[in-house]
Amino acid sequence: AQSVTQPDIHITVSEGASLELRCNYSYGATPYLFWYVQSPGQGLQLLLKYFSGDTLVQGIKGFEAEFKRSQSSFNLRKPSVHWSDAAEYFCVPYSGGGADGLTFGKGTHLIIQP
Amino acid sequence: DTEVTQTPKHLVMGMTNKKSLKCEQHMGHRAMYWYKQKAKKPPELMFVYSYEKLSINESVPSRFSPECPNSSLLNLHLHALQPEDSALYLCASSQVDLVSYNEQFFGPGTRLTVL
Numbered sequence: 001a002q003s004v005t006q007p008d009i010h011i012t013v014s015e016g017a018s019l020e021l022r023c024n025y026s027y028g029a030t031p032y033l034f035w036y037v038q039s040p041g042q043g044l045q046l047l048l049k050y051f052s053g054d055t056l057v058q059g060i061k062g063f064e065a066e067f068k069r070s071q072s073s074f075n076l077r078k079p080s081v082h083w084s085d086a087a088e089y090f091c092v093p094y095s096g097g098g099a100d101g102l103t104f105g106k107g108t109h110l111i112i113q114p
Numbered sequence: 115d116t117e118v119t120q121t122p123k124h125l126v127m128g129m130t131n132k133k134s135l136k137c138e139q140h141m142g143h144r145a146m147y148w149y150k151q152k153a154k155k156p157p158e159l160m161f162v163y164s165y166e167k168l169s170i171n172e173s174v175p176s177r178f179s180p181e182c183p184n185s186s187l188l189n190l191h192l193h194a195l196q197p198e199d200s201a202l203y204l205c206a207s208s209q210v211d212l213v214s215y216n217e218q219f220f221g222p223g224t225r226l227t228v229l
Binding site for chain 2: 032041042043044045049094098099100101102103104105106107
């Protein structure tokens with residue numbers, strides 16, 4: 001079964017610093033992979049998605065992620081974080097097709113220090 | 115309109131009450147989902163409706179009863195809930211395309227407290 005591991009439960013970053021959130025996947029074939037963000041008091045929003053092709057994908061809000069098959073990773077990055085980036089970030093695998101539910105990773109809670 | 119709306123935003127109910135959560139979308143999506151999210155945990159899938167038919171039930175207790183009266187509406191009927199059912203209930207919708215990923219659009223959720 002497809003699954004992901006987000007090794008970091010909490011990450012604290014200073015405002016303006018760079019960010020990398022880790023996601024490792026366990027899956028035989030290349031999965032679809034997504035990053036969702038959940039800001040306090042708001043719903044879940046899709047940041048970016050990887051299907052195939054280019055391994056570096058660009059998302060909204062200045063985020064990007066790189067798919068590395070050799071490391072089974074799909075880490076999320078941002079060159080300079082803003083206080084508004086404080087949120088919960090979920091890495092999500094998906095097998096694709098039809099109407100299937102999402103199985104979320106455990107999430108990483110991002111704290112931004114002033 | 116790319117919005118999924120959920121009502122009410124907050125709900126407090128006793129263990130003997132009957133209440134309903136409502137979800138609505140007008141994006142023409144034919145799949146709708148209920149997720150449950152406990153505090154500091156990721157969302158967990160409860161139900162999936164595809165073309166107004168229940169296609170996935172993740173072994174959810176019968177005190178939760180979903181209903182999809184039409185392609186735009188999804189309800190979750192609640193009866194005899196337990197305090198441990200207190201959580202954020204999220205609704206989502208998506209297209210149904212058998213060959214590609216269908217992005218799920220999430221509503222803001224209903225915060226349920228069971229006393």
